[in-house]
Amino acid sequence: MGPGLGAVLRSRGAGAITEADLQVIAARKRRLQRPFTRRLLDLPWEDVLLPHILSRVPLCQLLQLQRVSRAFRALVQLHLAGLRRFDAAQVGPQIPRAAFAWLLRDAEGLQELALAPCHDWLSDEDLVPVLARNPQLRSVALAGCGQLSRRALGALAEGCPRLQRLSLAHCDWVDGLALRGLADRCPALEELDLTACRQLKDEAIVYLAQRRGAGLRSLSLAVNANVGDAAVQELARNCPELEHLDLTGCLRVGSDGVRTLAEYCPALRSLRVRHCHHVAEPSLSRLRKRGVDIDVEPPLHQALVLLQDMAGFAPFVNLQV
Structure with a gap:
């Protein structure tokens, strides 16, 4: 930053200061008076920028930030490589395939992966490499990703x-063989969403219950007319820790299955049986007494609601014959 006044005087002697020396001294003084500034990228990356700044920036803004300069691109890539959670919804309602590939190309420590916004185009070729690089995954959401196949589920398992939590809701490609592979290879599985996986039948659910029932806490079999009492009863006998069960629209489920749940599932906290027309109130009453949250109101409550509705129309009813 140039010599100071003391250094100049010592080198020149008090009587030998030149005009050039005075200019050096003036420049030194101006530099000392100038306010200290630091660029954002001058801050420590791993100690400051990554944990305290970039971790709070939404993914959609990271995509814009990496376009600023090569340095910012390198910073964003370093941040993405250390991601623990990736939710494609943070990018937007529809994430392009190219953006997905760039965002996850270096990620090797993911624990949570949610890809519902990719449902229009996500294929095995897109997903399998990501799964292979992230064996620590504990939660994966693939709801509506209809272009995947049994290969992707096999790679995941x-x-x-x-893996503890998995959503395959509205994945029509999930069949009994795919579910068997999952049941055989995922010992830590606790939550599974199979809503509208209509290829699944009682046999596949029975196998899941026998292989992984001990650890299951939440299961959705909603909107599947192939699931009946045989599957529900086997779940009840093998899932003592089951807390949440969704059977909405399972038309073959009846009172026998619900009674078995009441007998064998002491941890049950919520049960969804709307549109299960063969489930009668007596089979639900035991669960109601235990405080289980059931989405179907008891008949007395339904009658009271009907009476209230009728009372509201009373002033408009002509009672004269």
């Missing part, structure tokens, strides 16, 4: 032994 084979490569992610710590």
Whole structure:
């Protein structure tokens, strides 16, 4: 930053100061008076920028930030490589395939992965490499991803032994064989959403219950007319820790299955049986007494609501014959 006044005087002597020396001294003084400034990228990346700044920036803004300069692109890539959670909804309602590939190309420590916004185009070729690089995954949401196949589910089951939560809602490609592979290879599975997986039948659910029932806490079999009492009873006998069960629209489920749930599932907290027309109130009453949250109101409550509705129309009813 140039010599100071003391250094100049010592080198020149008090009587030998030149005009050039005075200019050096003046420049030094101006630099000392100038306010200290630091660029954002001058801050420590791993100690400051990554944990305290970029971790709070939404993914959609990271995509814009990486376009600013090569340095910012390198910073964003370093941040993405250390991601623990990736939710495609943070990018937007529809994430392009190219953006998905760039965002996850270096990620190797993901624990949570939610890809519902990718449902229009996500294929095995897109997903399997991501699963292979992230064996620590504990939660995966693939709801509505209809272009995947049994291969993707096999890669997930084979490569992610710590998987605890999985959503396959509205994935029509999930069949009994795919579910068997999942049941065989995911010992930590606790929550499973199979809503509208209409290829699944009682046999597949029975196998799941026998293989992984001990650890299951939440299960949705909603909107599947192939699931009946045989599957529900086997779940009840093998899932003592089951807390949430969704049977909405399972038309073959009846009172026998619900009675077995009441007998064998002491941890049950919520049960969804709307549109299960063969489930009668006597089979639900035991669960109601235990405080289980049931989405179907008891008949007395329904009658009171009907009477209230009728009372509201009373002034308009002509009682004269």
